[in-house]
Amino acid sequence: MTTEPDGGVDPRDQLVEHLRPLRAFAISLTRNVSSADDLVQETILKAWSSIDKFQRGSNLQAWLFTILRNTYYSSLRKSRREVADPEGNFAATLSVKPAHDGRMAFTDFLRAFDALSDEHREVLILVGASGFTTEEAAAMMGVATGTVKSRASRARRRLSQLLGLAEGEGMFSGVDAVTEAVMARGSAAMG
């Protein structure tokens, strides 16, 4: 470890500890292992060269995630999404045991997750799975906390629609969905 004049540890020596979460975030975001690895590599290079911009004592992982997602979105803007590589498809690379207990099948879930927009995948992973707070996610995404919350809620709703759970179950809209379903049935009967 390199010791800094002020006695602190060089954050560049700590980058190695964040490779796993960084790659997990990259794969969750791109859904493609080879694009994810390119993204992680670019993030490491950027982080290394601009380490002076990292505020000592703040959350290094959040800083790295911010670089990664900004790099991803700017490369998307440049290339406007090349044709997806079926060989690198994430779902195909995971060997997951199917659930036999009647719970949501993970492969179905992955397919639905893959179909979400990048922004929806991002918000669900940041606030739902990687353990960041809404405030941290908001800072990373460069938006207000309220935006994070509403985006996460829309993303969950979209996900449940894709999983075929949205209709008539009142899942996220409570009583209103039931009312709508009843109304729809009523008008069908009249029509």
Place this chain on the structure above:
Amino acid sequence: MQNQGSKAELDAQANQIKTQIEENLKRVYEAVLVEEVPDRFKQLLQQLKANEALK
């Protein structure tokens, strides 16, 4: 018909689905988190550090 369940039953079902979504999201992330990171990244960091030492 599921629509004929009481509000409490519907809420319980909704919570269950929400919990399952959260669990699956964690699985998506953690499935990769436990994987060994390719050597190229550690090598890259070593190389960057070595270059730095030459300066």
